[in-house]
Amino acid sequence: MGLFATKPYEVGNSILVEEAYSWVTFRDNGPNICHTCFKFSKSLKKCSQCKFARYCGLDCQKKAWKENSHRWECKAIASSVEAKIPSIVRLAALFLFRALNSNDKDIRLVDRCRSFPYSYSNMDSRSDENDVDVLSRQRVDCLVEDLLRFIRLSHYPQHEVSELFEDNFVASLIRMLEMNAHTIYDSELNTLGVGFFPKASFMNHDCRPNCVALFTGGFHSVSGKPISIHIRCIRPIEAGEEIVISYLDVCLSWMDRLEWLKEHYQFECCCSRCKEESSLTIQQYSEKLVDWKSDWKFMNRMIVLSEREERASNMLRSFEYMNEAWDKCCLCIQTLYPNSPIFHWKQIQIASRLSYLCIVLKKYSQATEYLELYMKLIRDKPEWNYFPTVALEMLKLGKLYAYLGNLASAKKYLEKAKRIYANLVVKEDPIYQNCEKALYKVSIEYDWIVQQAENDVDGQLGIA
Ligand SMILES: [Zn+2]
Ligand SMILES: [Zn+2]
Ligand SMILES: [Zn+2]
Known part of the structure; x- marks a missing residue:
């Protein structure tokens, strides 16, 4: 799978702007980042129930509650040691709540997770498992446990999710997000959080990319602007060519x-x-x-x-x-x-x-x-x-x-x-x-x- 150009593009052209489907801020960023638009502010308002989520204003709080599923996760955060919840676990829960709760088309996203290889050894053709595989499988197993606990503590109607928890679905979901979610950073390249962008997540990696990903949100100008990914063309692209970005710093050897x-x-x-x-x-x-x-x-x-x-x-x-x-x-x-x-x-x-x-x-x-x-x-x-x-x-x-x-x-x-x-x-x-x-x-x-x-x-x- 990948993303392909249907027409030619020139340097500086904007190829894709997409709002995050689900997103979380990194804990290390401290208490001064709005959990919806990532705006930096010293006077954020806390969610009165979990005392964890913070927003720069009412719009951002509403958006988190409705679109980013805070209404489901709030109770889970309130009843667990929030410092212990890995970002990827929260992201997976928010993703799942939103996908299950919206209209039919999001079931495609759930299906996409279901078909995602859930362990490293079935990602490539190597059949024999090495030490790295075992270690990473243990790591994914821990995250699966964390996610199941988180969902159980949440407000989400449990009978609706239980059937998904069979056949390694949760492990696939975590692996899918680990591979396909984007780290969100501001234009000074400070990392702020991580988000899932359904279309942008199809873009493959190339160490000589033709596009770069940048992000816009509340840190950008006005408050309340949702976190969005912005794909810009950095060298001429012909129709039919694959759109590729680099997953890492291109200045590495x-x-x-x-x-x-x-x-x-x-x-x-x-x-x-x-x-x-x-x-x-x-x-x-x-x-x-x-x-x-x-x-x-x-x-x-x-x-x-x-x-x-x-x-x-x-x-x-x-x-x-x-x-x-x-x-x-x-x-x-x-x-x-x-x-x-x-x-x-x-x-x-x-x-x-x-x-x-x-x-x-x-x-x-x-x-x-x-x-x-x-x-x-x-x-x-x-x-x-x-x-x-x-x-x-x-x-x-x-x-x-x-x-x-x-x-x-x-x-x-x-x-x-x-x-x-x-x-x-x-x-x-x-x-x-x-x-x-x-x-x-x-x-x-x-x-x-x-x-x-x-x-x-x-x-x-x-x-x-
Ligand atoms: Zn905000
Ligand atoms: Zn809350
Ligand atoms: Zn390469």
């Missing part, structure tokens, strides 16, 4: 993508980019006698340590570990594997992390150096320029230069970022506004300075 997709989606990607990068990698490394895998492991180890220190707020230690990863990566590219795509992408990834750590540590000019390297590394790949991750780095770099007083460079990067965002988001999006405002300020200062310089030159020449 082939090795990292391989591992991530296996862990989260249990498939091996065979897109054109993976084929190119894997054949280059294997060809290159089979000629080398050196053990590249030990370098690779060392880098990953440093990155893991850096992330651990970051979580513990030891930013300086985190920076030091990331620096070690960087040194190793540069050494590998310079001396051992100059054309290697996997080390090349790793370098892009580390440069981005280092620039972030530099900003946290207030090493602003060093941060611009890493971001310049990032831009240099990404420059020979024009098709990557339309990714929200790249646009965000450009915006950051532009703002850093503005802060440091390098107005010419600030203007250059802010203009680039604005150009990309114009194709990705609507003009009301906070990131677009943010970009436009920064560019406006920088342009005024820049023009003034240029004007002054011209006046000075003219003055010296005795013209004015």
Whole structure:
């Protein structure tokens, strides 16, 4: 299954806008996010019964109660330790309540779950179960238990759901949502929650996608706007071509993508980019006698340590570990594997992390150096320029230069970022506004300075 274009599309075209069918916010986001429109606010109203659900206003509360099935789940939340309910379990319950309660056409969605393979081993042709399969099956079994408990505690008429609980239906439902639901993030790429979008869920993955998914909702402009997915075209698409997005950060190397997709989606990607990068990698490394895998492991180890220190707020230690990863990566590219795509992408990834750590540590000019390297590394790949991750780095770099007083460079990067965002988001999006405002300020200062310089030159020449 997949989604296919019935007519040609150009860069920036909007291909699909779809409201979420069911959705939940992530618990980690704290108490300040409206559970319906994801608007950030410090004065949200709590649901008087469960004291858990929060809304920015009456419209959002009504929408949650009616459309997102809060009227069924409220009691289940009130009578369980809400901290213990995994997001996917709540999402599955809300999905089920809505699908069972609406008109006939939603039965198609229920049937879609029913036919979904409920365990990893029956997802592909491998018949023998390995340790990973056993572990993931145990994990799904736990989620099934949680979901059954949640539904039993809910207000939903129990006799209507009991028949669905046979033949691994619940496991299929959980697997379907794990594979097909979308993580919801704002335009600064902060994750906010997870939602199920029936049409968008048909889109397959490609590491060289022709579209990107962005989201709009209350965090976006006005309150009460439902969470919607927005699919935008980032390179020309012909009629009949499959519409594909990337399930992961496109700036990851082939090795990292391989591992991530296996862990989260249990498939091996065979897109054109993976084929190119894997054949280059294997060809290159089979000629080398050196053990590249030990370098690779060392880098990953440093990155893991850096992330651990970051979580513990030891930013300086985190920076030091990331620096070690960087040194190793540069050494590998310079001396051992100059054309290697996997080390090349790793370098892009580390440069981005280092620039972030530099900003946290207030090493602003060093941060611009890493971001310049990032831009240099990404420059020979024009098709990557339309990714929200790249646009965000450009915006950051532009703002850093503005802060440091390098107005010419600030203007250059802010203009680039604005150009990309114009194709990705609507003009009301906070990131677009943010970009436009920064560019406006920088342009005024820049023009003034240029004007002054011209006046000075003219003055010296005795013209004015
Ligand atoms: Zn709201
Ligand atoms: Zn409630
Ligand atoms: Zn791929």
